[in-house]
Amino acid sequence: MDIAGLDPSTLADSVKPLLDWRDVPVDLASLAALAAGLGWASGLRLYALVFVLGALERFAGAHLPGGLGVLAHPLVLGVSGLLLLVEFFADKLPWLDSLWDAAHTFIRIPAGAALAAAVMGDQSGALQIAMGLLGGTLAAGTHFAKASARAAINTSPEPVSNVVTSLGEDALFAGGMWTLIHQPLLFLGALAVFCVLAVVMIAMLWRFVARIFRRRPQATN
Structure with missing residues (x-):
C-alpha cells in the first residue's frame, strides 16, 4: 500500500502510520525523514532497528512504507532478535x-543505505537511490563516531566505562527511535546537531588515539 499522498484521515482509518506527524500529511517529506532516521539508527544499533521495525508492523499494527514490510517476516524477526542479543x-x-x-x-x-532506499520502494528509482545515499552516509557517520569513541575508551584499563557507554548508546537509540516516530521534526533538528558533533568528535578522537599509539613505541625503549 502506498502511503504517499494519502489524506491523513483516510490513512488513519486504514492503517496506523509509522510516523506521527499530527496535522501534517504523511508525504515524501515524512518518508525522507524516516529514511534519514533509519540511516542514523543503522550505524548505532542495526539489529535492534530491524527487530523493532519488524515488531511494530507484526505486533503493533504499524504500516511500514515501501519495501520495509519484509522486516516483519518471522525469519527476519528471529535472526535480528538473536543478533540483537549477541x-x-x-x-x-x-x-x-x-x-x-x-x-x-x-x-x-550498506544496511543503512538499503533500509533508507527501501523506504522509497513505492517511489521512483531516483528517490530510492537518493535516499540510499543519504542513509548510507548517515550510517557511516554514526558508525565511525561510535567506533572512534570506543577506540578511545578502550585505552582505559577499567571495564566500567565500556558498559556505561554501551548503555548510553542503547538509551540514545531508544530515544532517537521514539522521537523519530512521534516527533519527526524534532528528530530532524536533533539529527542535524548530531551530525555536526559527530564530525568534530571523530576528528578529536582519532587524533587522541593516534597520539596514544605513537607514544607506545617510545615507552618500550
Whole structure:
C-alpha cells in the first residue's frame, strides 16, 4: 500500500502510520525523514532497528512504507532478535566491542543505505537511490563516531566505562527511535546537531588515539 499522498484521515482509518506527524500529511517529506532516521539508527544499533521495525508492523499494527514490510517476516524477526542479543553483550566487553565495530563497518553502512532506499520502494528509482545515499552516509557517520569513541575508551584499563557507554548508546537509540516516530521534526533538528558533533568528535578522537599509539613505541625503549 502506498502511503504517499494519502489524506491523513483516510490513512488513519486504514492503517496506523509509522510516523506521527499530527496535522501534517504523511508525504515524501515524512518518508525522507524516516529514511534519514533509519540511516542514523543503522550505524548505532542495526539489529535492534530491524527487530523493532519488524515488531511494530507484526505486533503493533504499524504500516511500514515501501519495501520495509519484509522486516516483519518471522525469519527476519528471529535472526535480528538473536543478533540483537549477541550485540547487546558483545558491545559491553572491552576490545571485543571495537572488534565488533570493525567487522560491522561492512554491514551497518550498506544496511543503512538499503533500509533508507527501501523506504522509497513505492517511489521512483531516483528517490530510492537518493535516499540510499543519504542513509548510507548517515550510517557511516554514526558508525565511525561510535567506533572512534570506543577506540578511545578502550585505552582505559577499567571495564566500567565500556558498559556505561554501551548503555548510553542503547538509551540514545531508544530515544532517537521514539522521537523519530512521534516527533519527526524534532528528530530532524536533533539529527542535524548530531551530525555536526559527530564530525568534530571523530576528528578529536582519532587524533587522541593516534597520539596514544605513537607514544607506545617510545615507552618500550
